[in-house]
Amino acid sequence: MQYRLVLSLAFVTGALAQKAVWEQCGGNGYTGVTTCASGAVCQAYNDWYSQCVPGSASSSSSSSSTKTTSTVSSTTTSVPTPTATGDPGLHALATRKGRYFGIAMDNPALSDQTYLSYAKNTKEFGVVTVGNSLKWDATEPSRNSFSYDRADAIVKFAEANGQAVRGHTLVWHSQLPSWVSNGNFNAAELTRIIESHVTNVMTKFKGRLFHWDVVNEVVDDGGNKLRDSVFSRTLGEEFIAIAFRAARKADPACKLYINDYNIDGLDAKSTFTYDLVKRLLAKGVPIDGVGVQAHLISGSVPGSIQENWARFASLGVDVAITELDIRIPLPVTDAKLQQQKKDYNAVTKACASIPRCVGITIWDFPDHYSWIPSVFPQEGAALPWDSNYKKKPAYYGIQEALQ
Numbered sequence: 001m002q003y004r005l006v007l008s009l010a011f012v013t014g015a016l017a018q019k020a021v022w023e024q025c026g027g028n029g030y031t032g033v034t035t036c037a038s039g040a041v042c043q044a045y046n047d048w049y050s051q052c053v054p055g056s057a058s059s060s061s062s063s064s065s066t067k068t069t070s071t072v073s074s075t076t077t078s079v080p081t082p083t084a085t086g087d088p089g090l091h092a093l094a095t096r097k098g099r100y101f102g103i104a105m106d107n108p109a110l111s112d113q114t115y116l117s118y119a120k121n122t123k124e125f126g127v128v129t130v131g132n133s134l135k136w137d138a139t140e141p142s143r144n145s146f147s148y149d150r151a152d153a154i155v156k157f158a159e160a161n162g163q164a165v166r167g168h169t170l171v172w173h174s175q176l177p178s179w180v181s182n183g184n185f186n187a188a189e190l191t192r193i194i195e196s197h198v199t200n201v202m203t204k205f206k207g208r209l210f211h212w213d214v215v216n217e218v219v220d221d222g223g224n225k226l227r228d229s230v231f232s233r234t235l236g237e238e239f240i241a242i243a244f245r246a247a248r249k250a251d252p253a254c255k256l257y258i259n260d261y262n263i264d265g266l267d268a269k270s271t272f273t274y275d276l277v278k279r280l281l282a283k284g285v286p287i288d289g290v291g292v293q294a295h296l297i298s299g300s301v302p303g304s305i306q307e308n309w310a311r312f313a314s315l316g317v318d319v320a321i322t323e324l325d326i327r328i329p330l331p332v333t334d335a336k337l338q339q340q341k342k343d344y345n346a347v348t349k350a351c352a353s354i355p356r357c358v359g360i361t362i363w364d365f366p367d368h369y370s371w372i373p374s375v376f377p378q379e380g381a382a383l384p385w386d387s388n389y390k391k392k393p394a395y396y397g398i399q400e401a402l403q
């Protein structure tokens, strides 16, 4: 069975400056070079993001006035893809609204051919987030010793399908090797360590990742202070500025995010985050977006998500829903699946109603790959596909919100 990936191509002659493969070449608000080097074509993922991908044209640009289309095809296994049912696909629908729809995936999935046959379907998923392998314990397990094979495997999978990639995450108190957390470094030394880590990891993937979660979960659960960590204890709020400045320098075209959980509705933690971002922006810290993880509980999705996310956007930054899942208190019933459908619908509608909400990522897509059962044993079934890759009502809740 084959599926076809439609590429938007444009041919421009006489261009002097050209972008390399995997670099951004277009999109709303983008002011850089729109021409790709020989051997690459400018693929428009949606209204706001085009990227040079390998292709046969001698050069190309994302200029809308000169767009033509072409196709590439690839072979899949015999497992039917979700779009075989005739659904247009969530990413295909999202792109019509100038947004993306994507998934997080982790390395164990790379040996699961059934999983991959679904994950590579660009009608459903236009963006892939590296779920674990770009975290500090994976990329710099000991000082100045960098390891990228696992992350590279996921990035290459996405690139081979023409999917854009979100990087997750550079500076996080968790999955942090003990050489950092227990190193007793002074402020100057920890600054150098953060700068070196951010610079190395971002440079390795420069031009290939379109978003990075530069810092993750920096606000305390109580919502009235920064989270206690080696970074905040040693450097206070400045560690965030240090990380973002190094990130901007390493890959200037990449959108840089501050990412957190429990910042869904209007409350103390989201207000602290709003004030923090506002303060950092005022100091010139290059934050491009707020990442809302959105690990939610069905039946308890805050009614103020739209207002809260619009409040982040009012700071002049993008908002991305970065890790969406909506868990159900067990046991699962038809009524609970219908409630979950309403919840997914509400989240998707909230994002679609905010011009600067750029897209939605679900934290993996079939239930048997979800992190929820291992952490919340009384809850589960959090994703839009069940463990047999059958679309749940939740899928149609998203689909209806994007139509």
Ligand code: G3I
Residues within 6 Å of the ligand: 106, 131, 132, 174, 175, 216, 261, 293, 323, 371
């Ligand atoms: O790789 C080892 C493997 O070698 C070992 O055999 C196995 C035994 O437990 O552990 C494996 O590591 C696990 C890793 O995921 C990779 O599968 C860790 O134990 C496990 O703790 C880790 O969990 C990840 C979690 O972050 C860590 O905090 C989840 O997969 C990942 O989905 C989750 O993602 C986070 C986001 O980064 C931030 N927001 C919340 C979200 C959910 O917790």
